[in-house]
Each structure stands twice: as structure tokens, then as C-alpha cells.
Amino acid sequence: MKRIYCIVLLAALPSITHAQADESILTLLPQSWIAAWSNPPNQDRPLKIIHELGDESKVSELLTRIRERGLGGIVTNVSFANYMRSEQSWRTLESAVKTCKEMGLVVWIYDEQGYPSAAAGGEVLKENPDYEALELAYDPSLPEPFIVRPSFEYVHASNNFYACRRYPNIIDQRAVDCFIEKTHAAYWNRLQPFFGKPIQALFTDEPSLMALNLGQIPEQARKNVPVVDSIDASKAMLPVVPWSHDLPQQYQKKYREDLMAQRASLFGGNSERDRRTRQQYWSLIAELVAKRYFASLQRWCGKHHVASSGHTLSEESLIRHVALEGNALKALMAMDIPGLDMLSSDPMSVLDRNWLTAALPSSAAQFNGDRRVMTEVSDFDQTLNGKPPASLPEMQATAAWQAAWGATDFTLYYDTDNRSLTDVKAYGDFVGRLNTIVKPARFDRTVLLYYPIVDLWQEYHPIASPINIESQSQQAQKIMASFLRLGRLLQSNQIPFVLVDHEILSGAKLKGSGRLKIADQEFGSLLLPEMVEPPLELKQQLETWQANGFTILRDGTGAAQLTFEVLKAQLKPSYQLDPSCEHIVAGTFIRESRPITLLVNVGTEPYDGRLIAEKSSQFTLLDPATGEYTQGLTIGDSGIVLSLGSYQTLLLVFGEP
Numbered sequence: 001m002k003r004i005y006c007i008v009l010l011a012a013l014p015s016i017t018h019a020q021a022d023e024s025i026l027t028l029l030p031q032s033w034i035a036a037w038s039n040p041p042n043q044d045r046p047l048k049i050i051h052e053l054g055d056e057s058k059v060s061e062l063l064t065r066i067r068e069r070g071l072g073g074i075v076t077n078v079s080f081a082n083y084m085r086s087e088q089s090w091r092t093l094e095s096a097v098k099t100c101k102e103m104g105l106v107v108w109i110y111d112e113q114g115y116p117s118a119a120a121g122g123e124v125l126k127e128n129p130d131y132e133a134l135e136l137a138y139d140p141s142l143p144e145p146f147i148v149r150p151s152f153e154y155v156h157a158s159n160n161f162y163a164c165r166r167y168p169n170i171i172d173q174r175a176v177d178c179f180i181e182k183t184h185a186a187y188w189n190r191l192q193p194f195f196g197k198p199i200q201a202l203f204t205d206e207p208s209l210m211a212l213n214l215g216q217i218p219e220q221a222r223k224n225v226p227v228v229d230s231i232d233a234s235k236a237m238l239p240v241v242p243w244s245h246d247l248p249q250q251y252q253k254k255y256r257e258d259l260m261a262q263r264a265s266l267f268g269g270n271s272e273r274d275r276r277t278r279q280q281y282w283s284l285i286a287e288l289v290a291k292r293y294f295a296s297l298q299r300w301c302g303k304h305h306v307a308s309s310g311h312t313l314s315e316e317s318l319i320r321h322v323a324l325e326g327n328a329l330k331a332l333m334a335m336d337i338p339g340l341d342m343l344s345s346d347p348m349s350v351l352d353r354n355w356l357t358a359a360l361p362s363s364a365a366q367f368n369g370d371r372r373v374m375t376e377v378s379d380f381d382q383t384l385n386g387k388p389p390a391s392l393p394e395m396q397a398t399a400a401w402q403a404a405w406g407a408t409d410f411t412l413y414y415d416t417d418n419r420s421l422t423d424v425k426a427y428g429d430f431v432g433r434l435n436t437i438v439k440p441a442r443f444d445r446t447v448l449l450y451y452p453i454v455d456l457w458q459e460y461h462p463i464a465s466p467i468n469i470e471s472q473s474q475q476a477q478k479i480m481a482s483f484l485r486l487g488r489l490l491q492s493n494q495i496p497f498v499l500v501d502h503e504i505l506s507g508a509k510l511k512g513s514g515r516l517k518i519a520d521q522e523f524g525s526l527l528l529p530e531m532v533e534p535p536l537e538l539k540q541q542l543e544t545w546q547a548n549g550f551t552i553l554r555d556g557t558g559a560a561q562l563t564f565e566v567l568k569a570q571l572k573p574s575y576q577l578d579p580s581c582e583h584i585v586a587g588t589f590i591r592e593s594r595p596i597t598l599l600v601n602v603g604t605e606p607y608d609g610r611l612i613a614e615k616s617s618q619f620t621l622l623d624p625a626t627g628e629y630t631q632g633l634t635i636g637d638s639g640i641v642l643s644l645g646s647y648q649t650l651l652l653v654f655g656e657p
Contacts, residue, residue: 028618028620028631028632028655029620029631029653030592033436033437036436037433037436037437037622037627037629038627040429040431040432040433040435040436041072041432041436042067042072042073042104042105042106043072043106044072044431044432044435044436044439045070045071045072045073045428045431045432045435046071046072046410046411046412046427046428046431046432047071047072047073047074047075047106047108047409047410047411047412048066048071048073048074048075048411048412048416049074049075049076049110049376049411049412049413050062050074050075050076051076051077051079051080051110052079052080052081053076053079053092053093053096054092055092056088056091056092056095059092059095059096059099060099062096063096063099063100063103063105064103065417066105067103067105068421068425069416069421069424069425069428070424070425070426070427070428070429070432071412071416071424071428072105072106072428072432073100073105073106073107073108073198074096074100074105074106074107074108075107075108075109075110075203075411076093076096076107076108076109076110077093077109077110077111077112077113078090078093078186078187078190079092079093080113080114080121083113083121083123084113084120084121084123084182084183084186090190093190093191094190094191097191097194097198097199098194100198101194101197101198104198105198106198106200107194107198107199107200108199108200108201108202108203108309108411109187109191109199109201109202109203109306110202110203110205111183111184111202111203111204111205111310112183112204112205114162114163115160115162115205115206116156116157116160116167116205116206116207116208116313117179117204117205117206117207117310118167118168118170118175118176118179118204118207118293119165119166119167119168119179120178120179120182120183122165122166122228123182124168124175124178124179124182125166125167125168127178127182128174128175128178130245131168131169131172131174131175131178132150132151132152132166132167132168132169132175133150133151133152133157133166133167133168133169133170133209133210133211133242134148134149134150134151134169134242134243134244134245135148135149135150135151135155135210135211135240135241135242135243136148136211136240136241136242136243136263136266137149137236137238137239137240138238138239138240138263138264138266138267138462139236139238146263147238148243149235150166151167151209151210151211151240151242152166152167152210152229152231153231153232153235153237154213154235154237155210155211155212155213155214156206156208156210156212156214156313157210158229158231159214159215159216159217159222160217160225161217161221161225162225163225163226163227163228164225164226164227164228164229164231165228165229166228166229167210169244170207170208170209170289170292170293171209171242171244171247171285171288171289171292171293172244172245172246172292173292173296176292176293176296176297177296180296180297180300184202184297184300184301184304187202188304195304195305195306196305196306199306200306200307201301201306201307201308201309201336201337201374201409202297202301202306202307202308202309202310203309203310203339203374203411204297204308204309204310205310205311205376206311206312206313206341207293207310207312207313208312208313208324208325209242209285209289209323209324209325209326210242211240211241211242211243211323212240212320212323212324212467213237213463213464213465213466213467214314214320214466214467215466218384221384237464237465238464239267239462239463239464240462240464241266241267241281241323241462242285242323244288247259247284248260250284250288251280251281251284254280254284255280255284257280259281262277265277265278266278266281266462267461267462268461270473275458275459276458278457278458278459278460279454279457279458281457282322282326282327282457282460283326283454283457284326285326286325286326286327286330286331286453287326287330288326289325289326289327289330289331290325290326290327290330290331290333290334291334293331294308294331294332294334294335295334297335298334298335298336301336302336307336307337307372308335308336308337309335309336309337309338309339309374309409310335310339310374311338311339311340311341311361311374311376312324312325312328312331312332312360313325313341315328315340315341315356315357315360316353316354316356316357317353318356318456318480318483318484319456319460319467319468319469319472319476319480320467321453321456322453322456322457322460323460323462323467327453327501327503328360328453329360329363329364329451329453329499329501329504330501330503332360332361332364333364333367333368335361335364336368336370336372337365337370337372337373337374337409338360338361338362338364338365338368338373338374339361339373339374339375339376339409340357340358340360340361340373340374340375340376340402340407341357341375341376342354342357342358342375342376342377342378342398342402343378343380343381344379344380344381344382344398345377345378345379345381345382345390345394345395345398345414346381346382346390346394346398347394347397347398347401347600347602347603347647348583348602348603349381350401350491350585350602351488351491351492351582351583351602352488353484355405355487355488355491356484356487358373358375358401358402358405358406358407359405359449359487359497359498359499360499361373361374361406362405362406362407362443362498363451363498363499363500365406365443366406366443366445366498366521367498367500367504367518367519367521369519369520371406371408371439371440371441371442371443372408372409372439373405373406373407373408373409374407374408374409374411375402375407375409375410375411376411376413377398377399377402377410377411377412377413377414378412378413378414379394379395379414380413389414389415389418389419390414392423392426392427393646393647394647395414395427396426396427396430396624396625396647396649397600397601397602397647397648397649399427399430399431399434400430400434400585400598400600400624400649401585401600401602403431403434403435403438403587403598404496404585404586404587404598404599404600405585405587406443406587408435408438408439410431414427426625429624429627430624430625430649433622433624433627434598434624434649434651437591437596437622437651437653438587438589438591438596438598438651440591441589441590441591441596442589442590442591443496443498443521443588443589444496444588444589444590444595444596445496445497445498445523445588446515446522446523446524446525447490447495447496447497447498447523447524447525447526447527447571448497448498448499448500448516448523448525448526448527449483449486449487449490449497449498449499449500449526449527450483450499450500450501450505450526450527450528450529450532450534451483451499451500451501452479452480452483452529452532453501453502454501454502454534454535455475455476455479455531455532455533456476456479456480459472459473459475459476459479460472460476461473461476475531478530478531479529479530479531479532481530482529482530482531482555483529485555486527486529486555486562489562489563489564489567490527490567491582491585492580492582493564493567493568493573493576493580493582494573494575494576494577494584494585494586494599495567495571495573495586496586496587496588497527498523500518500526502534502535502538504518505518505526505534505538505541505542506537506538506541510544510545510548510549510550513549514548514549514550514551515550516545516550524550524551524571525550525551525552525553525570525571526542526550526551526552526553527552527553527554527555527562528552528553528554528555529555530554530555530556530557530561551570551571553566553567553570564580574588574613575597575611575612575613576611576612577607577609577610577611577612577642578609578610578612578639579609581603581607581609583601583602583603583605583607584599584600584601584602584607584644585599585600585602586598586599591653594653594654594655595653595654596651596652596653596654597613597651597652597654598649598650598651599611599642599644599649599650599651599652600644600647600648600649600650601644601645601646601647601648601649602647603646603647604646604647605646606643606644606645606646606648607642607643607644608642608643609641609642610638610639610640610641610642611639611640611642611652612638612639612640613635613639613640613652613654617634617635617655618632618633618634618635618654618655619633619635619652619653619654619655620632620633620652620653621633621650621651621652622650622651622652622653623648623649623650623651624649624651625648625649640652
């Protein structure tokens with residue numbers, strides 16, 4: 001569909017493309033920005049995930065197609081067939097990486113045979129079966145109710161779309177070291193000259209603690225999943241928590257208490273001691289996940305001149321964060337390029353919980369002082385449910401809302417071979433243009449939303465059946481409902497925000513201006529979900545900050561529930577839509593002192609209204625779908641008259657204040 005020009009000013013200027021623009025107007029944006037926008041480099045374009053490179057003689061042809069389709073490179077690995085053992089497969093991979101370097105294409109290495117990462121195609125457990133993931137199960141019908149057993153049946157290891165396969169323990173340092181030796185070191189030994197260029201990152205896919213029943217995948221899909229390790233159907237389905245061989249010793253070392261004497265508190269009880277035990281236990285688990293798995297990979301990658309990247313499991317479900325990583329935000333902060341898994345290319349999915357999927361890695365990146373965020377994106381949900389593949393406008397809008405949340409590195413499971421070359425190239429150009437403007441920018445987000453993981457540690461109640469919110473305490477349900485509501489409220493009113501947990505806040509400092517400084521970022525306000533109780537020391541600190549001018553808003557029930565009117569009055573957003581529209585997703589950035597706003601309509605209905613902006617008087621409008629841009633536009637007294645078509649994206653770059 002032909003796009004129409006989509007912003008009209010009260011005194012509108014004619015549309016100016018890069019081919020038509022007068023030099024005096026072009027100076028409003030640096031020439032380097034314009035040049036990159038006109039021809040996005042490969043490093044800003046999407047990468048195609050290719051697990052099987054095929055015949056070595058056809059590698060060059062394959063990579064030529066990648067480049068012709070407007071993609072910037074590949075995420076790949078040595079063939080899954082005869083994994084890590086086939087000399088021919090290694091030669092094919094070496095040839096592909098060498099050819100990518102010659103073509104100027106980017107390469108990322110995928111670190112597993114399928115997923116979830118950490119198994120090295122089963123080689124870790126072949127090295128030592130004791131490295132298997134463990135769970136502490138609870139069966140009150142037994143004289144000795146506590147059982148330490150392998151974590152396999154009923155968990156993600158036996159219920160995924162790749163293989164039913166036993167899985168290592170990511171909080172066992174021995175297992176993680178073995179995984180790195182079997183995979184990362186093998187790639188280094190074979191491809192050492194290419195680390196850094198063109199190999200830029202290693203991709204780890206959905207590692208987790210396993211000790212959680214996620215439910216079975218659809219039966220029709222399950223029939224096609226290879227069974228590498230047989231399932232014990234007689235194994236009792238019980239409530240479980242993650243375990244490792246040295247967990248009691250680590251608990252004793254950190255808290256000077258006997259975990260074995262307090263195990264019952266992990267499965268129930270509401271006394272002060274029960275809640276304290278759960279908080280301490282899950283805090284330790286989160287620390288071990290971040291330190292032993294993610295930080296181990298990050299250290300190795302740093303020593304070998306590449307970035308660590310990838311994503312966690314089930315990011316969209318807040319309650320699952322406890323059992324899968326302990327603290328998803330903490331785990332992601334131990335990555336150089338934290339990432340997300342976006343299985344849906346329905347742009348409207350962001351309005352439900354997929355904002356959380358993106359908020360986690362973008363928040364981790366902001367607190368790491370970095371900018372890059374990876375996304376693994378596909379239309380898996382659509383095709384799994386018998387729907388047609390996502391259309392180009394849907395793909396572009398899905399990319400744009402993720403870019404608004406901070407995504408910079410797009411890795412694709414889209415079937416690009418069976419799409420038209422025109423559509424694939426248009427998508428690659430679209431993502432590339434977005435990145436040329438916002439990827440070098442820094443986040444401009446001043447609102448903090450409290451990530452209530454410490455409260456969920458205290459409240460978490462393991463169950464035998466698939467986990468759900470209703471299985472948790474009333475307090476946990478209210479906390480999660482409030483957190484998700486606040487996130488949706490902020491997003492639907494175009495107020496970008498950052499997730500922050502109790503640990504990050506504990507290192508913050510209040511400036512004289514009433515703004516909170518975390519690392520090198522400053523924030524003006526903090527929103528607390530209903531019923532959260534920060535740890536005592538932090539609670540006291542929050543009271544002090546609030547007394548000294550820092551804005552803290554707590555959600556409540558009834559009349560005390562935070563509304564947009566309250567947020568608008570207290571947070572004073574720098575711009576707003578009139579009329580309001582929840583289908584418009586916004587991202588805000590600053591680059592070379594120029595404020596940048598990214599707007600995307602994720603709905604099927606066009607939007608007509610005004611953008612009331614307190615920015616400089618002039619701005620540049622850029623359309624990443626067409627490549628057109630207009631410079632020297634002036635904001636009228638009534639703001640900017642805005643028309644956004646279905647699934648349309650716009651970038652506004654304001655002049656220096």
C-alpha cells in the first residue's frame with residue numbers, strides 16, 4: 001500500500017527527500033546521519049538466523065542472497081548434525097565466516113544445538129551426569145518429604161519445540177565451565193582469526209533453572225519433537241525449587257544459617273521466618289544464576305573480543321521470573337547485549353505483556369551504561385496457530401515498537417526465502433534506517449517502575465501443576481496485577497519508563513535537584529506497585545529521598561489507584577497525544593543534544609490528532625518505511641498535527657534545545 005505523507009503542520013512545508021533537499025536545509029541534521037539513513041550499513045541491518053549452512057560449495061550463493069535481501073549478516077553455528085564432531089561441518093562454517101568477512105557481513109555465533117542453551121548438544125552431561133539440573137521436591141505424604149532429584153520431567157527440558165533432552169545445572173559452576181569448554185572454546189579454536197570481525201557476539205538461548213512446570217507444548221507439535229532422553233512417566237509431579245550440590249554451603253556462607261533446617265519454608269508458611277527464608281533463598285539463587293552462568297559467559301566473551309548476548313525464558317510472565325532465573329533483570333545485566341524473544345509479529349501484542357518482554361533487557365542495558373538490545377523476532381505464534389505469515393507492515397510495526405523500547409540488534413527467524421525479495425529488502429531497509437538514527441542515541445527516560453521481584457521472592461508458592469498467577473497468594477496477585485497495570489498505563493500514554501529493582505535502587509544517590517542518579521543516569525520519579533514492601537533499609541532511604549524532593553507514587557485500590565490524570569500532573573510528561581491513543585507506542589532518545597521521538601501505530605485504525613511537544617521550535621520528520629524525510633519543520637502554537645496510518649512509524653528529530 002502506498003503511504004501518505006503523515007504529519008501536517010499549521011504552516012506546512014513541502015515534503016523533501018534526500019534527493020531533493022536543499023543544502024541549507026540538510027545542515028539541520030549532520031551529513032553523517034543523512035548518509036547512513038540513505039544507505040544503512042550492515043551493522044544496523046537485521047541478521048538472519050541460519051542453523052544449517054548446507055553444502056560448502058553453495059555458501060557464497062547463500063550469503064549473496066542474504067546481502068541482496070537487505071540483511072546485514074547471519075547468526076549461525078556449526079551444523080547440528082553430528083554436532084561439534086564433523087570436520088566437513090567445521091570447514092563449511094569456516095568458509096561461511098571467511099566469506100562474510102570478505103562481503104562485510106556481520107556474524108553472531110549461536111552457542112547450542114537447538115535450545116535451551118547449556119547442554120552443548122548433550123556433551124556436558126556425557127562429560128559428567130552429576131552436572132544435571134537438580135530440583136528439591138516436596139512430598140508431605142512421605143516420612144522424609146524432601147527429595148533432591150534431576151529436573152527433567154514436567155519442565156522446559158522435556159517440553160520444548162526442539163528436543164526432549166536432559167539439561168545441565170546453570171548454578172553448578174562445574175557444568176557451566178564444561179559448557180563453555182565444549183562450545184565457546186571449540187569455536188575459538190576453529191575461528192580465532194575471525195573473532196571481533198566479522199564475529200561480533202555469541203548468542204545464548206533460553207537457559208534457565210528448569211525447576212518449574214510450564215505445561216506441555218501443543219500435542220500436535222509435541223509429536224514432531226525428537227525424544228533424546230526418555231521420560232519417566234511414573235515420576236511424581238510435585239512442587240519443586242532449584243537445587244545444586246553446594247547450595248546449602250553457599251547459603252550457610254552468605255547468611256550463616258542452615259538451609260536444610262529451613263527447607264519447609266520454601267514451600268509454604270507465612271511467618272516472618274518463612275518469608276525471610278524465601279527471600280534469602282531466592283536472592284542467593286538469583287546471585288548464582290547471574291554470576292555462575294551469565295557472568296561466566298560474559299567474562300569469556302570479553303577475553304575473546306566478542307559480546308555476550310541472548311535471552312532468557314518466558315520473559316512475559318512475571319511470576320515465572322522467580323523460578324527460572326531468580327531475578328530476570330539481574331541475569332540480563334550480566335550480558336553485554338541483553339536480549340528478548342519476540343515470538344509474535346502481531347504489533348498489538350505489545351499492549352498486553354510483551355512490553356515487559358522488551359522492558360527487561362532495555363532496562364538492563366540502560367543500567368549497564370550501554371545501548372544495545374538484542375531481539376530474536378519471528379511470526380512463530382501466528383504460524384503455529386495456523387495463521388498466515390506476518391505481512392510486511394506487521395513485521396515493520398513489530399520491529400518499530402521494539403526499537404521504541406530500545407531494540408537495536410534484530411535477529412530473525414522469519415522465513416525470508418519464501419517471502420518476496422522486495423518485502424525482505426524493505427524490512428531490512430526499515431530496520432537499518434531506524435538504527436542509523438536511534439542506535440547511536442542514548443535513552444531519554446526519567447520514570448522508574450519498581451520491579452517487585454523481592455516481594456515475589458517472599459510470596460512465591462511452588463506448585464506441582466503448571467504455574468499460574470491464581471496459584472499464588474492474594475498479595476502476590478495484587479502486586480503483579482498492579483505492576484502490569486502500571487506498565488500498560490505508562491506505555492499506552494506514551495510515557496517511556498525503566499524497570500528498577502531493590503538492588504539497583506540501593507546504589508542510587510539523590511542529587512540536590514531532587515533527581516535520583518543511578519550510574520550515569522538521572523531519574524525524576526519512581527512508581528511503586530500496590531502492596532510492595534521494599535526491604536527496610538531501602539524503604540527508609542525512599543522516605544528520605546521523598547522528603548527531599550524526589551517524586552514517589554504508590555499505586556493503590558479504589559480512589560488511591562494511580563490514573564493517567566495523576567501521572568500527568570505528577571510526572572509532567574514533555575509531550576502528549578491529543579486525543580490520547582493506547583495504540584501509539586513511543587520511544588525517546590537523545591543524540592548529540594538532539595531529542596528524538598519514535599512513534600509507531602501498532603493498531604489497524606489510523607490515528608489523527610496532535611502531538612503537543614515541549615521541544616525546540618524546529619524538527620526533522622523521517623519515515624523509515626519510505627526513506628523520505630523533511631527538515632526545517634516548525635512546531636505550531638497548537639503543536640504538531642499528526643496522522644499515523646495503520647502500522648505506520650515516524651521518527652521526529654528535534655533541533656538542539
